[in-house]
Amino acid sequence: MKACPRTAYSWCFWGNAALIALLLNHWGAVEVRGHAEVLTPLTGVAIVWLWFLGGLFSVLGISRWEDAIHRRNAAALTALCGALTGAAWLYAAGAFGEGEDYGQNVFCTGLGTLAWFGLWLVLELGGKVARSVAEERDLATGLRLAGCLLATSLILGRALAGNWHSAGETLRDFAIDGWPAGLLTLVAVPVERGLRPSRAVPFPNWRTAGLAPALGYLAAAAGWLWHLGAWEGMPR
Numbered sequence: 001m002k003a004c005p006r007t008a009y010s011w012c013f014w015g016n017a018a019l020i021a022l023l024l025n026h027w028g029a030v031e032v033r034g035h036a037e038v039l040t041p042l043t044g045v046a047i048v049w050l051w052f053l054g055g056l057f058s059v060l061g062i063s064r065w066e067d068a069i070h071r072r073n074a075a076a077l078t079a080l081c082g083a084l085t086g087a088a089w090l091y092a093a094g095a096f097g098e099g100e101d102y103g104q105n106v107f108c109t110g111l112g113t114l115a116w117f118g119l120w121l122v123l124e125l126g127g128k129v130a131r132s133v134a135e136e137r138d139l140a141t142g143l144r145l146a147g148c149l150l151a152t153s154l155i156l157g158r159a160l161a162g163n164w165h166s167a168g169e170t171l172r173d174f175a176i177d178g179w180p181a182g183l184l185t186l187v188a189v190p191v192e193r194g195l196r197p198s199r200a201v202p203f204p205n206w207r208t209a210g211l212a213p214a215l216g217y218l219a220a221a222a223g224w225l226w227h228l229g230a231w232e233g234m235p236r
Helices: 004-027 036-060 064-070 074-093 102-127 129-135 139-160 167-195 207-228
Strands: none
Touching: 004 036, 004 064, 004 074, 036 064, 036 074, 036 102, 064 074, 074 102, 074 129, 074 139, 102 129, 102 139, 102 167, 129 139, 139 167, 139 207, 167 207
């Protein structure tokens, strides 16, 4: 039983590494799709990248080791799994489309990740989610955070996808296609303030106060992706 949180986190970690490989093989550049000699090292870099980001999440108040594994905090585990999945999508989306070299992929993935962390910081400063997750162990907050992080990553990743033309055009397209991620975060701040544990409701229902808002965030992101449609160079 002691290994359950560690096992769950490991399944999430390696599952997202596999997800990256599948996404790159399906939607990556033409020299990546179906070429194991290229796909394998890219997936290896992704594993290191996911491991690094998993440790960096603690900067925003939720630790994979202290909270999710050692303290067996289900809320923290849920939030971190959502964060890992969001990070996996950003890594893969940075490589969607044709370009001249891998430095352009690094630029795109770095841009998306910095913006994503910035939005997470806004949510933390405005909604104090880390306290509810790490200290109060509120599963509803963990679900909302996971949903919000995944939803914003979907929007930002889609804003990065497409053929490379220049750094300037990438930044322009990122702003035009990715702005709803900021709006969603601004909406999530008052939601967090209203639904976090309080004296009146010390144990919010995880379904109505957690799962429902999380699905709402994801539905909003899915709607925006549907609105944008296929990106330039998307394999048919």
